[in-house]
Amino acid sequence: MTTPGEPPTDQRAAAVEVRSVSRVFGSGRQAGPVVALDEVDLTVAAGEFVSLIGPSGCGKSTLLRLVADLDTPTAGSITVFGRSPEQARLAHDYGIAFQQAGLLPWRTVRANVELPLGLHGTGRAERRARAEHLLELVGLADFADHFPDQLSGGMQQRVAIARAFAEEPSLLLMDEPFGALDEMTRERLQVELTRICAQTRAAVVFVTHSIPEAVFLSDRVVVMSARPGRIQQVVDVRLGAGAAREDTLRQDGAYFDAVTEVRAALHGGEPARVVGVENR
Amino acid sequence: MSAPTAGGRGTTVAREALPRVAAPVLLAGGLLVVWEVAVVTAQIPPFLLPSPRAIAGEVQAMWPTLSGAIVVTGTNALVGLVIGALVGVGAAILAGMARSVDRVLAPMVAGLAVVPIVALAPVLYTMFGAAAETARWVVAAVAAFVPVFVTTLRGLRQTRPVHRDLLRVYAATRRQVTRTLTIPTALPFVFTGLRLASSLAVISAIVAEYFGGPRTGIGSFITTAAAGSNYARAWAFVVGGVVVGLVFYGVTLALEHLVRRRTAPVVSR
Numbered sequence: 001m002t003t004p005g006e007p008p009t010d011q012r013a014a015a016v017e018v019r020s021v022s023r024v025f026g027s028g029r030q031a032g033p034v035v036a037l038d039e040v041d042l043t044v045a046a047g048e049f050v051s052l053i054g055p056s057g058c059g060k061s062t063l064l065r066l067v068a069d070l071d072t073p074t075a076g077s078i079t080v081f082g083r084s085p086e087q088a089r090l091a092h093d094y095g096i097a098f099q100q101a102g103l104l105p106w107r108t109v110r111a112n113v114e115l116p117l118g119l120h121g122t123g124r125a126e127r128r129a130r131a132e133h134l135l136e137l138v139g140l141a142d143f144a145d146h147f148p149d150q151l152s153g154g155m156q157q158r159v160a161i162a163r164a165f166a167e168e169p170s171l172l173l174m175d176e177p178f179g180a181l182d183e184m185t186r187e188r189l190q191v192e193l194t195r196i197c198a199q200t201r202a203a204v205v206f207v208t209h210s211i212p213e214a215v216f217l218s219d220r221v222v223v224m225s226a227r228p229g230r231i232q233q234v235v236d237v238r239l240g241a242g243a244a245r246e247d248t249l250r251q252d253g254a255y256f257d258a259v260t261e262v263r264a265a266l267h268g269g270e271p272a273r274v275v276g277v278e279n280r
Numbered sequence: 281m282s283a284p285t286a287g288g289r290g291t292t293v294a295r296e297a298l299p300r301v302a303a304p305v306l307l308a309g310g311l312l313v314v315w316e317v318a319v320v321t322a323q324i325p326p327f328l329l330p331s332p333r334a335i336a337g338e339v340q341a342m343w344p345t346l347s348g349a350i351v352v353t354g355t356n357a358l359v360g361l362v363i364g365a366l367v368g369v370g371a372a373i374l375a376g377m378a379r380s381v382d383r384v385l386a387p388m389v390a391g392l393a394v395v396p397i398v399a400l401a402p403v404l405y406t407m408f409g410a411a412a413e414t415a416r417w418v419v420a421a422v423a424a425f426v427p428v429f430v431t432t433l434r435g436l437r438q439t440r441p442v443h444r445d446l447l448r449v450y451a452a453t454r455r456q457v458t459r460t461l462t463i464p465t466a467l468p469f470v471f472t473g474l475r476l477a478s479s480l481a482v483i484s485a486i487v488a489e490y491f492g493g494p495r496t497g498i499g500s501f502i503t504t505a506a507a508g509s510n511y512a513r514a515w516a517f518v519v520g521g522v523v524v525g526l527v528f529y530g531v532t533l534a535l536e537h538l539v540r541r542r543t544a545p546v547v548s549r
Contacts, residue, residue: 070445090451102442106464115460116450 013082015171015203016044016067021076023062023229036062038228039076044203046081046170049194051206051214051221053262059229060207061175067205068096068173080171092120094171095164095202099179101156103148109135109159110144116166134162137196154185161193165200172197172204178213187247190216194245211266215239215258216249223265233265330512338516345501346520353497354524356413357485360420361478361528367421368428368477369470375429376436389429397422398484401491416488416497423484424477428470435469436462471536478528486521498524 023037037059044050052060065071066078069085080088088094095116103112113131122130135141138158148156157177164172178186194217197204208214214221218237225232237258239249249255312332318324319331326334339346375382397419404415439461447457489499498521505514 068449070448089449092451094449096446096449098442098445100442102440102446104443104460104464119447119450119452119456119460 013046013079014043015046015048015081016042016205017079018042018063018067019077021063021066021073021078023059023066023071024074035228037066037073038230040229040231042222042231044171044205047201047203049197049204049206049217049219051208051218052224053208053211053214053221053266054224054229054232055226055266056209057229058224058226060224062229064173064175064205064207068094088171092116092167093169094173095167095169096173097157097160097164097175097177099176101148101153101160103156103159103163105148108145108147109140109151112148112159113162113166115163120167130166131162134165135159137165137199138162138192152185154181154189157181157189158192161189161196165196165202168200170202172202174204174206176207176209179209186210186213187250191245191247193217211259211262212250215255215262216245221258221262223262225268232268235262235265326511327509330515334512335515335519338512339519342513342516346516349496349498349501349517350520350524352413353482353485353489353499353521354527356416356488356497357420357478357481357524357528359417360485361424361474361481363417364421364424364477364481365428365474368425368473369432371425372429372432372436375433382433385429389426392422393426393430398487398491401488401493404488405492410493413494413496415493416485419488420481420485423480427476427480428473431469431473431476432466435466438469439465468536468540471532471539475529475532475536478532479525482521482525482528486524 018040020039020041021037022035022039025034025036036057040059040063042050042063052063054060062071066073067080067085069089078085080093083091083093103109104115107115110128110131113134114127117127117130131144132141135144138161140155140158140162143151143155148159151159157180161177164174178189181189190213204217206214206217215237216239221235221237223232223235224230235258239245239252239254239258315329316332319329371385375385401415401419404418408414408418443461443465444457447461452460486497486499486502489497490503494500495504498517501517502514502521505511505517
């Protein structure tokens with residue numbers, strides 16, 4: 001898929017570089033244009049886990065879709081490993097997972113994980129081996145020949161995550177992948193995700209509306225505000241390397257501090273008056 | 281996150297299938313008995329309603345003719361169904377690709393859906409010659425075309441945004457999108473249309489025979505027997521028509537189930 005003049009992947013380049021990006025929706029017959037994103041700047045380093053959090057309408061999903069080349073910015077520029085989002089998409093630089101698992105119901109779990117590999121011409125044997133390994137990684141090796149509607153929502157989402165990792169991307173884009181799951185499943189998958197990320201060293205941009213989830217997973221939490229969508233504050237979460245993130249972290253003092261800080265940022269810089277932590 | 285219980289499904293199906301099949305069979309048997317008793321005790325004249333036993337006797341006696349008629353009418357319906365389905369799927373694909381084609385075709389299909397196409401049979405017999413079965417194929421094909429076109433077009437528009445986004449992210453080509461997403465999504469709809477079309481094709485093929493053409497099919501023999509006041513025989517041919525209809529319906533229903541089993545829409549559980 002290499003076209004002449006296409007800049008090669010620069011391993012030292014940031015995974016994602018967003019420069020004063022704006023996205024304005026609808027200026028036609030509607031009541032007026034909606035500014036989903038206004039002059040947003042953001043850099044995600046290679047291997048870094050960054051969460052986008054904010055109220056609905058703050059443009060966090062829009063920003064992710066712009067990076068994924070599912071939408072184009074009205075102004076500003078985005079690069080993914082030094083290339084344009086379109087070049088990055090055509091070069092299969094990133095994997096993606098949505099809030100809906102989005103599995104093809106007529107394919108087995110294994111065939112779903114193999115989907116991106118099959119589309120890009122990977123050989124049969126290699127596809128199979130890769131799918132086997134990935135399903136092992138998400139703990140679904142025994143379910144390879146099941147169909148998606150035979151699995152629970154959490155299991156379907158794990159298949160979707162395995163699929164996102166199929167081509168060993170160095171960047172993973174996730175749009176509320178655990179949003180539709182119950183709290184227990186959610187926490188288990190969070191631990192699993194940090195483990196897989198530590199193994200693959202992929203950078204992750206993770207959209208969520210859960211403060212504890214953002215803090216638990218991320219190196220940095222980007223807090224956004226709505227109308228117009230802007231970055232309010234970036235909270236550095238220093239909870240140690242990904243490998244060290246186990247469930248015990250959820251009782252850690254530093255974890256609570258970070259949760260409080262993100263919550264304060266979300267409420268527009270006012271001091272948080274919450275005593276203790278609402279763990280949701 | 282419990283493992284799905286696939287085991288024991290076979291026995292459960294068998295246990296549930298028996299009453300499901302037995303109940304309608306018992307009902308039909310009961311109705312036949314009531315019918316027989318009513319005709320005999322009330323001495324209903326045969327031109328009003330022949331008894332089931334008389335009809336069964338005619339089925340047996342006429343079997344060589346009846347089986348031939350079943351084959352002729354069944355073949356006509358099948359040819360019509362296949363032509364109508366192919367044209368319907370093809371037209372739906374064109375309409376699905378280009379809005380302009382859709383805009384041109386939609387009024388025509390709406391027109392075809394309300395016109396009783398069998399009414400055109402006499403004209404078609406003149407057109408294609410009264411000794412040929414062609415007119416019957418045309419009638420059955422037009423009747424089958426409409427539901428196949430409508431359901432296929434709908435099926436082609438059922439792809440979910442999340443799947444489209446996914447294939448775009450994976451830089452899938454148009455052909456890959458068609459093969460991996462559009463066709464599998466549309467298939468259950470196509471087969472539902474086919475099931476609806478199969479009954480219409482059989483009905484149209486039989487009714488078209490009432491208006492002329494070669495005296496070979498079930499419809500022709502029903503009119504002949506009724507005109508000759510042989511009511512039990514007319515009913516025997518009606519039974520033949522029921523057989524053709526049931527076979528068509530059963531086969532297409534089985535096909536639909538086969539396809540739908542693997543393409544059931546994802547329900548979040």
